Amino acid sequence: MITLTEENYIKSIYHLGKQGVNNVSTNAIAKDIKTKASSVTDMVKKLSEKGYADYKKYQGATLTEKGKRVAVSIIRKHRLWEVFLVEKLNFSWDEIHEVAEQLEHIKSEKLIKQLDAFLEYPTHDPHGDPIPDETGKIKSIDKILLSQAQIGDACICVGVQDSSSEFLKYLDKNNIALGTELIVVHKEPFDNSVTILVSAKEFIISNMIANNLFVKVG
Amino acid sequence: MITLTEENYIKSIYHLGKQGVNNVSTNAIAKDIKTKASSVTDMVKKLSEKGYADYKKYQGATLTEKGKRVAVSIIRKHRLWEVFLVEKLNFSWDEIHEVAEQLEHIKSEKLIKQLDAFLEYPTHDPHGDPIPDETGKIKSIDKILLSQAQIGDACICVGVQDSSSEFLKYLDKNNIALGTELIVVHKEPFDNSVTILVSAKEFIISNMIANNLFVKVG
DNA sequence: AATAATTTTTAGATTTATCTAAAAATTATT
DNA sequence: AATAATTTTTAGATAAATCTAAAAATTATT
Numbered sequence: 001m002i003t004l005t006e007e008n009y010i011k012s013i014y015h016l017g018k019q020g021v022n023n024v025s026t027n028a029i030a031k032d033i034k035t036k037a038s039s040v041t042d043m044v045k046k047l048s049e050k051g052y053a054d055y056k057k058y059q060g061a062t063l064t065e066k067g068k069r070v071a072v073s074i075i076r077k078h079r080l081w082e083v084f085l086v087e088k089l090n091f092s093w094d095e096i097h098e099v100a101e102q103l104e105h106i107k108s109e110k111l112i113k114q115l116d117a118f119l120e121y122p123t124h125d126p127h128g129d130p131i132p133d134e135t136g137k138i139k140s141i142d143k144i145l146l147s148q149a150q151i152g153d154a155c156i157c158v159g160v161q162d163s164s165s166e167f168l169k170y171l172d173k174n175n176i177a178l179g180t181e182l183i184v185v186h187k188e189p190f191d192n193s194v195t196i197l198v199s200a201k202e203f204i205i206s207n208m209i210a211n212n213l214f215v216k217v218g
Numbered sequence: 219m220i221t222l223t224e225e226n227y228i229k230s231i232y233h234l235g236k237q238g239v240n241n242v243s244t245n246a247i248a249k250d251i252k253t254k255a256s257s258v259t260d261m262v263k264k265l266s267e268k269g270y271a272d273y274k275k276y277q278g279a280t281l282t283e284k285g286k287r288v289a290v291s292i293i294r295k296h297r298l299w300e301v302f303l304v305e306k307l308n309f310s311w312d313e314i315h316e317v318a319e320q321l322e323h324i325k326s327e328k329l330i331k332q333l334d335a336f337l338e339y340p341t342h343d344p345h346g347d348p349i350p351d352e353t354g355k356i357k358s359i360d361k362i363l364l365s366q367a368q369i370g371d372a373c374i375c376v377g378v379q380d381s382s383s384e385f386l387k388y389l390d391k392n393n394i395a396l397g398t399e400l401i402v403v404h405k406e407p408f409d410n411s412v413t414i415l416v417s418a419k420e421f422i423i424s425n426m427i428a429n430n431l432f433v434k435v436g
Numbered sequence: 437a438a439t440a441a442t443t444t445t446t447a448g449a450t451t452t453a454t455c456t457a458a459a460a461a462t463t464a465t466t
Numbered sequence: 467a468a469t470a471a472t473t474t475t476t477a478g479a480t481a482a483a484t485c486t487a488a489a490a491a492t493t494a495t496t
Contacts, residue, residue: 039484041445058444089332099326108317114307257454259475
């Protein structure tokens with residue numbers, strides 16, 4: 001049996017691993033899940049013994065195939081529950097993370113299978129992130145950060161990098177949602193801010209915002 | 219913060235307390251949650267320190283008002299989730315208990331408020347048990363065990379005492395569901411079996427079954 | 437390449453919930 | 467009422483996950 005704590009470590013290793021580094025350092029995991037490096041060392045040894053991770057002293061950890069399957073399954077559950085919360089229970093996209101963090105650990109194959117059907121097999125969660133299918137396949141669309149778009153590009157918002165409540169509330173306040181169409185009018189070299197045209201109105205967003213909003217060009 | 223384990227002990231004390239006894243013995247709790255009496259002693263002390271229960275050595279435990287509020291809130295969550303599983307995810311009534319046991323511990327006021335609304339404020343769960351309202355009020359209907367009904371009584375099935383998968387499957391197999399109408403045709407004094415008339419067909423059920431099926435007479 | 441700084445691991449302690457086995461208290465039986 | 471049987475509690479151990487502080491290894495800097 002896999003414990004809730006083990007699941008959270010596996011999730012962390014998976015997410016940190018996606019961000020480029022293959023061997024995730026104990027310190028990175030510690031920072032991510034707000035614990036001490038010494039605790040991580042212990043847990044990573046245990047995950048290795050149980051076959052979820054590969055780990056050699058001083059060389060960080062990577063997930064095995066078995067570990068990856070667990071991670072993807074948790075992500076699938078998390079994202080399906082997020083869709084449920086928004087579509088069925090009228091949560092806004094900045095309120096769902098905490099609750100989904102709890103729901104993702106519920107153990108029942110049938111529950112997830114039926115939830116998926118009930119939601120009519122959604123492909124993306126409310127933040128634009130892809131939902132892995134039953135076999136663990138993730139189909140990602142070709143999205144770029146708004147900061148990378150060129151002047152003149154017509155874009156559609158398809159996702160967020162940062163899904164913190166503060167950022168999402170900022171987007172809400174400024175009427176930017178998934179599916180919103182925009183055109184890049186100007187990119188200011190001085191501060192890397194981006195001027196965009198949204199519903200016939202010009203609007204300047206900081207580089208920080210542009211760096212956290214995914215768009216599809218064309 | 220209340221832990222999952224504490225919640226399960228509180229639930230157990232509540233249920234055992236409902237069954238007549240006011241001061242629930244440590245042994246009874248131990249049997250109910252499949253642990254040892256010595257573990258129960260420890261936990262009951264802790265619940266007492268935290269204000270969820272009253273406990274004096276050798277005299278068993280009772281829930282305080284605070285403890286009862288917790289218990290009722292868990293029961294509310296459990297039963298709402300059961301309705302969700304049956305009504306929305308096509309679970310059958312013998313499959314829902316385990317999953318609801320997990321879901322009942324999810325912490326989010328909004329989640330339950332919205333779930334309740336989404337399900338259109340159900341008053342009873344799929345086993346016929348009443349769902350406490352937001353304030354903790356439980357309105358119970360006047361039901362009796364089928365074994366207590368008199369010959370000639372026209373009854374409607376309104377609930378089950380035992381909600382084990384085996385019993386529920388037996389009912390399914392014999393086309394007895396909540397809402398099913400039946401008439402008591404005969405009560406056999408020898409073995410206390412009951413002959414009932416269901417959809418124009420006579421059917422004999424054992425005393426054990428009659429002792430676990432709640433009906434409303436008239 | 438030697439030293440300094442940082443990261444990672446080890447060793448030992450702590451907390452929560454559990455257990456076993458023995459002691460104490462309560463309840464039942466003669 | 468004394469003894470037997472049962473229940474309940476205590477004492478001490480164990481397992482999981484964490485922590486602090488010190489030691490070891492790695493990486494960076496001069």
